[in-house]
Amino acid sequence: MRMLGVLGGMGPLASAEFMKALTLETPAERDQDHVPAILWSDPRVPDRTAARKHGGEDPLPWLLRGIRGLEAAGCGAIAIPCNTAHGWFAEMQAATSLPILHIVDAAAADLRRQGVTSGRIGLMGTTATLDMRLYQERLGIECITPGDALMQSHVMPAVGLVKANRVAEAYAPLAEVARRLRAEGADAVVLGCTEIPLGVAAGPALEFPVVDTVAALARAAIAWALAERDRAG
Structure with a gap:
């Protein structure tokens, strides 16, 4: 091999x-x-x-x-x-x-593994990942993303916390954003930045399907x- x-x-x-x-x-x-x-x-x-x-x-x-x-x-x-x-x-x-x-193809395969093949997907990631539409144009499922305010107040600071090895502190803001996407009708949430699953794993498991892209x-x-x-x- x-x-x-x-x-x-x-x-x-x-x-x-x-x-x-x-x-x-x-x-x-x-x-x-x-x-x-x-x-x-x-x-x-x-x-x-x-x-x-x-x-x-x-x-x-x-x-x-x-x-x-x-x-x-x-x-x-x-x-x-x-x-x-x-x-x-x-x-x-x-x-x-x-x-x-x-990595987007890997995320799509994981959604299928979890039985999610249609509906709406919550998508979390860096501002650049979302702006480049890496998932929106390749995933083949409608995506809901956090608004600019949440990106600046929650997601990007939490990504920075993980990069600074302050992983436990990243849980609360990331979990809040994921739950908001779920409340907006997401059938699952894709953690489309490889720092985000680390932060989400630092606290209680979320109550709905998520895709850990790592x-x-x-x-x-x-x-x-x-x-x-x-x-x-």
């Missing part, structure tokens, strides 16, 4: 959580049953939201540097546990022959790895 490449560091805790999920979700009885993986965790990648929203430094050269490193290591596919980085998905995929597992991407990576194993005989 070829290595899975993980292009991470955006942020570091989300990447570490992805590696944990990759391990816990794999059907394994021994070390050798797990997915061989290489984590390229580079927190120096410029801020993706600042690049899209405020003309900040372009992260693409840094993303491509990571992809080249994973190619050189012999990886067979790449997973990127950062939703906003998928705003550069087309450019990254064009720069490599390796398949890049799209875990969803890990399951997609496992599916790729198992298919590779089958092809290898």
Whole structure:
């Protein structure tokens, strides 16, 4: 089986959580049953939201540097546990022959796993992810998003708390936003920033279906790895 490449560091805790999920979700009885993986965790990648929203430094050269490193290591596919980085998905995929597992496709698969195939989906993410319409245009289900006021008062500060390792403090604002989306008619809520599931997991479980995009991407990576194993005989 070829290595899975993980292009991470955006942020570091989300990447570490992805590696944990990759391990816990794999059907394994021994070390050798797990997915061989290489984590390229580079927190120096410029801020993706600042690049899209405020003309900040372009992260693409840094993303491509990571992809080249994973190619050189012999990886067979790449997973990127950062939703906003998928705003550069087309450019990254064009720069490599390796398949890049799209996090929105992983989220869609997780919705199907939970029996949610229609209706309305609550969508939480960074302002850049929502503005780029990464989910709205690829998910295939109507999305409800938080208003600008909630994004500025709750979601983005909570994402910052997780990045600052103040994870427990992020729970209350994130849970409030998710419950508001549910009250507006969402059948499930997609946690479309890989910091958000970490904050939501720091408190009592929400009372409705949610998609943890970190875990969803890990399951997609496992599916790729198992298919590779089958092809290898």
